[in-house]
Amino acid sequence: MIESQLPALQVVVPLISAPICMLLRRVPMATWMLAVAVSWLCLGIALALLTQVLATGPISYPLGDWAAPWGIEYRVDRISAFVLVIVSAIGAVVAPFSRASVLREISLRRVYLFFAMYHLCLAGLLGIAITGDAFNLFVFLEISSLSSYALISLGRDRRALTAAYRYLIMGTIGATFYVIGVGFMYMMTGTLNIADLANRIPQVADTRTVQAALAFLTVGIGLKLALFPLHTWLPNAYTYAPSVVSAFLAATATKVAIYALIRIYFTVFGAAEISEVFLIRQALMVLAVAAMFAASLVAIYQNDVKRLLAYSSVAQIGYIVLGISFATSTGLTAGIIHLFNHALMKCALFLALGCVFLRLRSVNIGSLAGLGKTMPWTTAAFVAAGLSLIGIPPTVGFVSKWYLIQAALEKDSYLIAALVLLSSMLALIYIWRVVEAAYLRPVPKGQETVREAPLSMVVPTWIMSAACIYFGIDATRTLEVARSAASFLLSGAQP
């Protein structure tokens, strides 16, 4: 009985919890406990949905029993179930971590606000992944974005406010573009249901309106996923946000936006093959390669490690988009697997920085000196995830790279393959700057002695780092899901 309601619960549970947090404003710790419980519940639901989808195929859930295309349809297929698992798993690890970190970085009277926003953000992100309705996707996109603006602005540094404001402007432009695109499609097809759109778009694919819609959608979502050169909101937002927020958003927000892009390209426009008309594939490829190099090069020169990782995110998004732009089974597999892998490693890295910030109140490279001795577990977790970012086997980054190269070679793009490998060497440079600072520089004289971060923070960090290694040693299971999702998307994804 309850199983059939899982798709709705996936979104409703965190959505309802947000106002509950407001009621619990007097007992901030209760909001935290609620966040942990809700995150784990969401993970459980997501895993149940994934199992169900892998076993029996896509699930369709008419919201309020209003049948599609009039009502809103929730639709769980392999790719959306996979994204649901990623988002909720990150939430489930970040939530327990957040207690100590939030108490340190956010004043106590705002803690309940933080967790209220966290729940909203989680609901929005899960909603984007689960909905089968293009306009509903916009609604969830806005729920997640608005709550993340608020989350970022909770940062201690006053610059968090301008960072959030900038994100707000850029994000709103993105959302507007997206909704314009959806409007154009609605104009031509009279439907907002994604499955319906997929059926009807091919007949009107030659019209300029639909082509303009695709352009608006690409730019709109491109802003949300921080596709180079639309990434300018991201570095400041990640740098000045509270540590937990950086970890959570870096691992989920851009990933879900990429999911939306995949959805639009391969489901809505899957049968239309419109991408060839526009050279969109080639354009994406060029932007992806540019992101890999430009953002990595900028990352090398950052002294604030959070900002360094933010630029690295822009570069890594380039890898994902590159995989998608091949539009082949292997390429899409590479993109989807890197979606998962990058979520793991970026989350681990930002969590490790959260531990560092808790003790040092700074994440500047200069202040990390001697950290290998004073906070050995945190630093080791950072190194493990950092190696993954470079793509050293046996870590998840290696698996992503393997598939990306394979996709490039399948298309005889030897140059692209070489560029991917070369750009990963840039990651070596910026990660190693941190490693050298932490291990090869002595603790500055006169600095107060720092202890290792509390277990409640180190354990989640290590869960993520260990996952980076575990899914690198045995990548068959995640690859199986990614591959079947890719072939499902490429099969035209007819309902």
Add this chain to the structure above:
Amino acid sequence: MSAETTILLALAAPWLGAVLIALTGYWPNLREAVTLMTAATTFVLVASLYPEVAAGARPSVSLWEMLPGLSISFEVEPLGMLFAGIASFLWIITSIYSIGYMRGHHEQNQTRFYAFFAIAIASALGVAFAGNMLTLFVAYEILSICTYPLVAHHETDEAKQGGRIYLGILLTTSIVFQLFAIIWTWMITGTLDFTDGGILAGHASPMVVAILMALYVYGIGKAAVMPFHRWLPAAMVAPTPVSALLHAVAVVKAGVFSVVKVTVYIFGIDFLTELGSSEWLQYAAAATIILASLVALTKDNLKARLAYSTVSQLSYIVLGAMLANAVGIVGSGMHIAMHAFGKITLFFCAGAILVASHKTEISQMRGLGRAMPITFAAFLIGSLSMIGLPPFGGLWGKWYLSLGALDAGKLGLVAVLMLSSVLNVAYLLPISFRGFFSNPDTKGDGNHGHGGGIQEAPLPCLIAISITSIGCVVLFFFPEPIYDLLRLIVAN
């Protein structure tokens, strides 16, 4: 105990040892005991595989699929047996030596040192026993990473700089060239298993084979073919036991071993001979042999000179592989073994000199042989073996390599090997001769504190030095176990 279990135990033992070393770090004596025990256990396990492999069997074990269709799997074939045997045997000796050296030299962070040392050996064994190219690559990369803390051990600016060059070159070559080649091979052939006769035959055009061969040879940066050799001299900032075992044996031999392995089991020597795709790489190797020797001549720092000597000697092995004939492969295998014993002796001596007299430059070592006769005698033995004179093992490597070059009809390459021997004489022999026959340079020694009272190195160091230098002689008289093993590779 089945061979499969033995393989896994041999691979696991050093890892377990590393954990125990980390746990017993507060009690140095216990920690060193653990190291020695682990090394001995590992060697016994590896050695117990020898009879089976020598009888022609190839025990293998497959663990799990890492990527769809690609497993982490291990197979002990003769070449891997040889490399693993040498690495694990010399680990015991190096452990003995390390105790004397690390304590005598008052090194910091010894627990970290011993733990990463054990992991390095574990990865070297992983390279040796790898059953396919993916497994080899994974072990190869772990080896690069886990030796970084050893290279940067002193945590000084110099160590930092050395570590950067070390990791930068090794990771860049392996990822940009080698990984590229591996994925390309996988795309062409659909397999990465090491197979007799190679897997590429019939799948690739001569052009592609030539490109792949170059990607592999330069991608395996640990083989230090010029111009990707700079990491090896840079790694000399490490404590001497690291230079001795890792940068004369385990790491660099993992490199040339991989080159030979790829040549034999990925390309197949018949296929290569037929295409001639590896011919120009013979000249690249020959150039490295000569150029590195010439650079060695100019180095006054003893460890730097030995490092360039290693670069040169490694290219002997690469040359043997690129000759792509049976005798050449045997020569490469022989030289892996012979050079290991000779070079580790030389490094041990360099470290002993450093511990006993705090001297690093060759020009300071005049007359030092009188104070340290055992060390300098061993250095002479190692040098002679390096040059390839009887009755020392080094002869056999050069012998078979020259035969291989003749077999391939390349008289020029024989001349290169001979010229290189002359250069070996020029840069190695003066060191021990000066040590014994020159008058001590007394200027400036008085205020040094160590001037008059230089004694032999600590006993553990001397024991280790004696064993390896005796090994050089023994290998001259009894090379059969190695030769028989290597014949098996090319017999099929």
